[in-house]
Amino acid sequence: MTALAVLFLTGALAALGGLWAPPRAVKQGVRLGLLLALFLLIVAPSQSAFLGLFTLDPLARGVGLVAVLAALFASLVGSGYLEKTGIRAFEYHALLAFSAMGALAMAATENLAVILVGLELLSLPLYALVALRYDEQSEEAALKYLLLGAVAAALYFYGLVLYFGATGSFAVGAAAEGPLFAAGMVLLLSGLFFKAAMIPFGWWAPDVYQGAPTPVTLYMAAGVKAAAFAALLRVVVGAGYGGVWAAVLALAVLLTVVYGNLAALAQGEAKRLLAYSSIAHAGYIALALFGPSPAPAVGYYLLAYLLSTGLAFAVLTQVDAGEGVPFAALQGLIRKSPMLAGMLLLALLSLAGLPPLVGFWGKYLVFVEAARAGQYALLVIALLTAAVAAYYYLRLVAFAFFLPPEREGAVEVRPLAAFAMGLVAFLILALGFFPQAVYGLFAGS
Amino acid sequence: MLLLPFLAGLVGLFLPGLARGLGLLATLASGLIALAALFAPGVAFYAERPLFEPAGVYYAVGLDGASAALALTTSLAVFLALLAVKEVPGRMLALGLLMTAGLLGIFASLDLVLFYFFYEATLIPSLLLLGVYGGANRVRALIKFALFTLAGSLLMLAAILAARYYGGAESFLLRDLLSARPEGAAATLAFLAFTLAFMVKTPLFPLHVWLPDFHAENHPSGFADVMGTLYKVGVYGFFRFAIPLFPAAFAAFKPYLLLLAAVTALGAAWIAYAQKDYKRLLAYGALSHMGVAALGLFSGTAIGAVGALFLLAASALYTGGLFLFAGWLFARFGTLELAPTHGLAKHAPALAAFGLFLFLAMVGLPGLAGFPGEFLSALGAWQASPFFTLVAFAAVIAAAAYALSAYQRLFHGPPGKAVADLSGGEWVYATLATLAVAFLGVYPKLLSGPIHEAAQAFVAAIGGGK
Numbered sequence: 040m041t042a043l044a045v046l047f048l049t050g051a052l053a054a055l056g057g058l059w060a061p062p063r064a065v066k067q068g069v070r071l072g073l074l075l076a077l078f079l080l081i082v083a084p085s086q087s088a089f090l091g092l093f094t095l096d097p098l099a100r101g102v103g104l105v106a107v108l109a110a111l112f113a114s115l116v117g118s119g120y121l122e123k124t125g126i127r128a129f130e131y132h133a134l135l136a137f138s139a140m141g142a143l144a145m146a147a148t149e150n151l152a153v154i155l156v157g158l159e160l161l162s163l164p165l166y167a168l169v170a171l172r173y174d175e176q177s178e179e180a181a182l183k184y185l186l187l188g189a190v191a192a193a194l195y196f197y198g199l200v201l202y203f204g205a206t207g208s209f210a211v212g213a214a215a216e217g218p219l220f221a222a223g224m225v226l227l228l229s230g231l232f233f234k235a236a237m238i239p240f241g242w243w244a245p246d247v248y249q250g251a252p253t254p255v256t257l258y259m260a261a262g263v264k265a266a267a268f269a270a271l272l273r274v275v276v277g278a279g280y281g282g283v284w285a286a287v288l289a290l291a292v293l294l295t296v297v298y299g300n301l302a303a304l305a306q307g308e309a310k311r312l313l314a315y316s317s318i319a320h321a322g323y324i325a326l327a328l329f330g331p332s333p334a335p336a337v338g339y340y341l342l343a344y345l346l347s348t349g350l351a352f353a354v355l356t357q358v359d360a361g362e363g364v365p366f367a368a369l370q371g372l373i374r375k376s377p378m379l380a381g382m383l384l385l386a387l388l389s390l391a392g393l394p395p396l397v398g399f400w401g402k403y404l405v406f407v408e409a410a411r412a413g414q415y416a417l418l419v420i421a422l423l424t425a426a427v428a429a430y431y432y433l434r435l436v437a438f439a440f441f442l443p444p445e446r447e448g449a450v451e452v453r454p455l456a457a458f459a460m461g462l463v464a465f466l467i468l469a470l471g472f473f474p475q476a477v478y479g480l481f482a483g484s
Numbered sequence: 485m486l487l488l489p490f491l492a493g494l495v496g497l498f499l500p501g502l503a504r505g506l507g508l509l510a511t512l513a514s515g516l517i518a519l520a521a522l523f524a525p526g527v528a529f530y531a532e533r534p535l536f537e538p539a540g541v542y543y544a545v546g547l548d549g550a551s552a553a554l555a556l557t558t559s560l561a562v563f564l565a566l567l568a569v570k571e572v573p574g575r576m577l578a579l580g581l582l583m584t585a586g587l588l589g590i591f592a593s594l595d596l597v598l599f600y601f602f603y604e605a606t607l608i609p610s611l612l613l614l615g616v617y618g619g620a621n622r623v624r625a626l627i628k629f630a631l632f633t634l635a636g637s638l639l640m641l642a643a644i645l646a647a648r649y650y651g652g653a654e655s656f657l658l659r660d661l662l663s664a665r666p667e668g669a670a671a672t673l674a675f676l677a678f679t680l681a682f683m684v685k686t687p688l689f690p691l692h693v694w695l696p697d698f699h700a701e702n703h704p705s706g707f708a709d710v711m712g713t714l715y716k717v718g719v720y721g722f723f724r725f726a727i728p729l730f731p732a733a734f735a736a737f738k739p740y741l742l743l744l745a746a747v748t749a750l751g752a753a754w755i756a757y758a759q760k761d762y763k764r765l766l767a768y769g770a771l772s773h774m775g776v777a778a779l780g781l782f783s784g785t786a787i788g789a790v791g792a793l794f795l796l797a798a799s800a801l802y803t804g805g806l807f808l809f810a811g812w813l814f815a816r817f818g819t820l821e822l823a824p825t826h827g828l829a830k831h832a833p834a835l836a837a838f839g840l841f842l843f844l845a846m847v848g849l850p851g852l853a854g855f856p857g858e859f860l861s862a863l864g865a866w867q868a869s870p871f872f873t874l875v876a877f878a879a880v881i882a883a884a885a886y887a888l889s890a891y892q893r894l895f896h897g898p899p900g901k902a903v904a905d906l907s908g909g910e911w912v913y914a915t916l917a918t919l920a921v922a923f924l925g926v927y928p929k930l931l932s933g934p935i936h937e938a939a940q941a942f943v944a945a946i947g948g949g950k
Contacts, residue, residue, distance in 0.1 A: 335538070393608055394601040403597070403641075404539060410645035418645070422638040429634045430627060433611070437623050441615050474536045482538060 042079040042103065043093070043147070045072060046140035050133055057129030066118070069132035073111040073139065080104050080143075081480070092153050099147035101338030101481040102269040105345045106142035109262035110135040112345075115459040116353040117254030119451065124361035126171050126252060134164040135258060142262055146269035149277070151199050151227070152209045154270045158195065158234065161266055162188050165259065169251040172361065180250025187233065187243045195230025198223045211277030224284040227274055228291075234267035237321045238294040245302075248314035253359045256310060257352035260317045261345035268324055272337055275328050288328060292417055295322030300424040303431050309355055309364040312431060313348060316390060319428060320344055323405055326421055330408025338481030343389070343401030343470070350386035350463045354379050357452050369435065371444025378457070379450060380439050382464050387432040389467050392425055397470035490585035503574040507566050507581045514588060515559030521547035522556060522934050527594075532657075535598065540648070540655040545592040548941075549934025550723065550793050554591045556931075557797040558584065558714050560920060561804045565710040568808045568913035570815075572705045576617050583609040583711050590717050596644045596725065597656040600637070603717070607633055610708075610715055617703040625697035632694045636681035643677035646670055647729055658725070662945065665729060675733035678726035679741070686718030686774050689748040699767040699807070704820065706811030709763065710804040713770060719777050719796050723789060727781075728945035734784075735946075738868070741782045746872040749775030753882035757889070762810050762820045765890055769846060770803045772879050773854075779876050780861025784946055788864015789939040790932050795857025797931055798924050802845040802853055805917045809839055812910060813894075816903040829895040832905040836895040838914045843887040845921050848880055853924035856932060 049072025057065045080103050087094045095103075114132050121128055138161050145157025166188065170181030199209070201223030206213035232240040248256045275288065299319030306312040324344075327336040355364045357379060358372070373380040389398035402425070409418045452460075470476060521528035530546035547555060562584045566577060586606030593599035607630070614626050648656055650666035666674065683691045702708040727734045734741075749772050756768035773795060780792035812835065814820055829836035845852040848859075858880060865873040906914060924931065 388608060394605045399601070399604070400536065400539075406641065406645055407539060410642075410649045413649075415642065415646060418642050419639065422642050423635065426631060426635040426638050430631055433627060433630055437615065437626070441623060474541075475534070475538070478536070478538055 042076045042083060042107075043140060043143055045076045045079060046107070046136055046143060049073065049076070050136035050140060053129060053133035053136060057133060060129075062128035065129040066114070066132050069136050070111065070114055072136060073107055073114065076139070076143075077104065077107050077111065080107065092150050093144075093147055094149050095147050097481055098269055098272065098334045098338060099143070101334075102146035102265045102341060103143040104480065105265040105338070105341045106146070106262040107139045109258050109265070109345050109349060110139035112349050112353065112459060112463065113254045113258040113262075116257070116356050116456040117252075119453050119456060120252065120254055120356045120359060120361075123359075124172055124252065126173075131168065131171060131255075134168050138162075138164040138168070138258070139262065142266035145266040149211050149273060150209050151202060151211060151274070154273075155192070155195060155199060157266065158192060158230075158270070161263060162192070162234075165255075165263065168255045168258075169247060171255065172252045174361075176250040176363075177252065180247045183243055183250075184247045191230045191233030191240070193230075194226050194233070198226030198228075198230060202227060211273045213277075214279070221283045224274070224278055225287055228271070228284055228287060231267055231271045231274065232291055235264055235271060235321045235325070236267075236318050237291050237325060238298045238318065239291070241295065241299075241318045241321065244318055245311050245314040248317070249308060249311045249363060253310065253352060253356040253364075256314075257349055257356065260313065260348050260352060261341075264317065264321060264324075265341045265345065268321075268337055268341060271325070272328060272333055276333065288325065289414075289417060292322050292325045293420060295319065295325065296421045296424045300427045300431075304427065306431070307366055309366060309369060309435060310352075310359075312435065313351060313355075316428065316431070317348065319424065320348070320390075323402060323421060323425075326414070326417060327405040327408040329412035329414050329417075331411055333408055335478065335481040336404035336408045339478060340401035340405050342477065342481075343397040346463050346467050346470075347386050347389035347396075347398050350382055350460060350467065351390065353456070353460050353463070354383045354386065357450055357456070366435070366438045367445050369438045370442045372439040372450075374444055375448065376450045376452070379452065382460055383439055384436055385464050385467055387436055389471075391429045391432045393429075395468070395471040397467050397474070399471065400474040490582060503577040503581065504566055507577055508563060510581065511559045511563040511566065511584065514584075515556055515563060518547065518552050518555035518559055521552035522549065522930070525937075528552065529592075530594075532594075535595075539597075541597045542595045542655060542657055543598060544595040544657055545589070545598075546594055547592055548938045549936070550720075550938035551591045553793065553797045553931040553935050554720060554800075555588050557800045558587050558591070561710060561714060561800045564801075564913055564917055564920070565707055565804060565808060567909065567916070569705045569707045569811060570909060572703065572707055573617070576613060576703065576707065579609040579613050580707060580711050583613070583715070587714055587717070591720065594658045595656050596647065596658060596661060599725065600641060600644060603721075604637055606715060607637075610711060613708040613711060614698065614702055617708065619701040619704070621697070622701045625694070625701040629694045629698045632684045632691060636684035636691070639677040640681035643674035643681075646674045646677075650674075661729060665731075667732070671730045672733040672736065675726060675730035675737070678721070678730070679737070682718035682721040682726060683744070684718070685716060685721065686778055687716070687748075687771065688718070688744050688775065688778055689751055692748065692752070692771055695771055696764050696767045699763045700761060700820075702763075704811055704814040706807040706809070706814075709766075709807035709810070713803045713807065714800050716770075716774060716796070719774065719781055719792055722778070722781055723793060723942060727784075728942060731946045738782060738784065742779060742865075742869050742872045745775050745778035745782055746876040747775070748772070749779060749876035749879040750882065751775075753879040753886060757882060757886040759886075760821060762813065762890070763807070765886060766803065766806050766810065769806075769883065769886060770799065772883060773799050773803070773846070773858075776858055776861050776876055776879065779865045779872065780857075783861075783864040783866075783868035784943070785864040785867050786936065786939040786943045787860050788868070789942050790935045791857050791860025791862070791864055793857075793935050793939070794928065794932055795854070795861060798853035798857050798921075799846075801917065801924070802842050802921050805842045805921070806839075806846065808913070809842060827895070827897050828903070831903050834906045834911075834914070838906070838918065839894065840891055841918055841921070843891050845925070847884045847887050851922070851925045853921040853928075855925060856928035860932070 141160025303315035589602030
């Protein structure tokens with residue numbers, strides 16, 4: 040509750056203060072605000088407020104943490120990129136804070152209407168963030184995101200109306216039967232599949248991820264996905280299994296892991312590749328939704344994914360000068376900056392799910408849930424596509440490590456960004472060896 | 485024991501200068517621990533701590549006879565390899581040490597997920613060794629290697645999960661899983677998944693195709709190849725996990741597995757004979773040996789299993805030695821082709837003698853380390869299938885053919901380019917390796933005794949499932 044208030048105040052103060060205060064001060068203020076929110080989320084007891092419209096349970100706490108952490112990380116590593124590309128600084132940080140607030144609101148409720156409010160709160164700042172670079176690519180991405188996001192919200196809204204018609208309630212878990220309810224569920228899921236970037240509603244992701252400013256992509260990949268999955272989990276678990284939507288979910292998982300991984304093979308640009316990989320990861324997370332206790336697995340996976348993909352995008356942010364990151368730009372990174380290359384390696388291997396890195400445990404937990412639900416067919420397909428995924432991650436590693444640089448020149452990294460990235464890299468490795476350390480945050484102990 | 489090489493490797497990554505010294509100390513220490521475990525009855529140094537309790541994963545390690553034997557030869561082989569190689573980057577040695585830690589973890593794990601953890605973790609340093617320090621076609625070799633390994637091991641992960649949830653075991657601890665073994669079709673599928681993974685890593689025909697490229701493209705010093713040789717944990721995986729967990733499925737597939745093992749043994753030896761590149765020849769030779777070891781294990785007899793594991797442990801020493809030997813040749817000639825190197829015995833008699841010694845160990849000459857493993861494997865295999873045994877042991881004859889013809893081409897014939905004989909460091913290595921190989925040959929009981937204990941448990945596990 041207080042965390043939500045802190046995020047709101049941070050965003051509001053930054054937006055107003057940006058008009059007269061120096062951008063530097065706004066930037067640091069936002070970072071402090073996000074840090075405070077992070078701290079409050081960790082220490083706050085489970086609670087309920089606004090007549091139960093705001094529920095801070097372990098799932099909300101974990102997902103909120105991931106979203107706020109994503110915003111903080113994007114804020115910390117983005118400064119250099121903003122300067123390189125001439126993005127005005129204070130808006131970037133203020134919008135991040137607002138969007139993180141939306142993510143928390145979306146995760147911390149069991150009311151479908153409030154989820155919609157959170158969804159919009161999360162998305163509106165993002166449309167602006169994506170357009171922030173003011174060039175053709177960035178604007179195209181923003182327009183695509185806006186239009187398709189509006190369609191998603193509309194689908195969700197239709198679903199909500201039908202759901203209300205069938206059950207007479209906006210609360211998740213209001214059980215009902217019949218075609219009206221089933222249609223409502225399918226529409227609700229479709230709207231959330233959009234935000235989670237799951238096929239057949241994830242087509243926007245590659246274009247938008249590629250066009251958006253790189254640190255914004257970082258936040259989108261990790262933070263938005265987290266919020267979307269929190270909502271997805273509540274809707275699916277609340278409705279119970281069976282019916283049309285279970286089949287819809289299984290089909291979506293299948294399409295997502297197969298399409299995401301296969302399409303990623305053909306990419307030649309790193310941001311786009313990670314966009315497809317993000318689609319694939321959405322499929323892996325969704326595998327856990329079948330299991331008997333999916334919340335901790337989903338939360339843990341989201342954290343692992345935030346750390347891994349966040350670090351990968353953070354490295355790309357440092358390399359990118361505003362024109363995207365074709366593979367050739369990564370060539371010889373090991374010589375230009377061994378630190379960045381090492382971090383990229385760590386991030387990509389963790390994304391590939393290799394132990395001893397945190398990504399392995401995320402995948403492991405999710406697969407355990409799928410196994411407990413007896414979804415072995417999906418599990419085996421997901422694992423096989425994970426081998427495909429290893430191929431494109433390794434290809435990226437090969438560019439960074441084994442090929443000579445196209446042109447010489449060092450990559451500059453700001454000290455604060457380097458510190459934040461170092462911390463994340465450490466977490467990826469340390470949680471690989473001590474996976475239990477943060478599990479309590481998601482399991483509600 | 486696991487921690488020391490890991491720490492040495494980690495420090496070595498950042499301070500490459502220290503890698504060799506620390507590595508020597510760490511592998512010496514882990515070797516001594518393994519030696520102590522070898523003499524202790526039952527499972528030595530057992531430790532069990534929750535690693536990820538909500539998920540049922542425990543850090544459970546311990547060394548029984550078979551694990552200790554393999555851990556011992558692994559430590560010894562790395563120790564010797566660290567002595568033998570010169571002029572290699574310290575970071576490369578550090579990666580090798582990280583890999584050693586992973587390998588020791590594989591041999592010590594008594595929790596299936598922990599085993600998988602080490603199994604996959606070991607892949608990362610081996611990929612880096614190949615990718616950063618390999619030859620011209622390394623990216624191709626690397627992708628091949630990684631995809632084969634991952635495709636196999638990811639299926640294995642599914643099988644691991646299935647093994648627990650179909651059987652209803654409390655956790656992934658091996659003893660829990662063994663007391664609640666899954667049955668029926670699920671067990672068969674899970675066994676097949678394990679089999680694929682371990683066939684890649686044994687390797688067995690037809691999943692061996694990554695191996696020759698892997699060795700041919702690795703760093704010419706041979707250090708990485710030694711690590712690669714040690715990474716052939718497939719036979720161990722079958723022995724420790726796949727077969728005891730799914731004895732019924734194993735019994736059903738036994739004839740096919742024996743067939744594959746025999747084909748591997750003979751086919752690889754045949755191909756080895758035709759190789760013109762020294763490392764490729766060794767790769768196929770080693771492959772053939774693994775076929776023999778697999779045959780011994782698949783016989784399902786205690787004696788065959790002892791032979792298989794003995795062969796696995798001993799071949800780490802002499803195959804590794806031969807790869808390092810290849811590194812020395814490369815340092816002298818700048819090539820690994822067999823053709824331009826001949827008449828070496830004239831200029832470097834000690835080098836030639838050492839090479840002959842290793843080749844003879846590989847051929848399986850009685851009195852050297854290769855013999856007991858091959859002999860016991862054959863004895864065990866004969867009980868299961870005399871026909872396949874005959875087929876596979878034609879490979880031993882073929883081994884004599886490829887090894888001795890390679891030797892002849894290398895050392896006899898008209899004297900070629902004048903090269904230096906063994907240098908100081910090389911002498912140390914050659915002496916120690918010779919001693920180790922000969923010692924295991926004349927006193928195989930050091931390893932075979934403790935392995936036998938473990939092998940009896942293995943046979944009991946199979947028998948119990950029928």
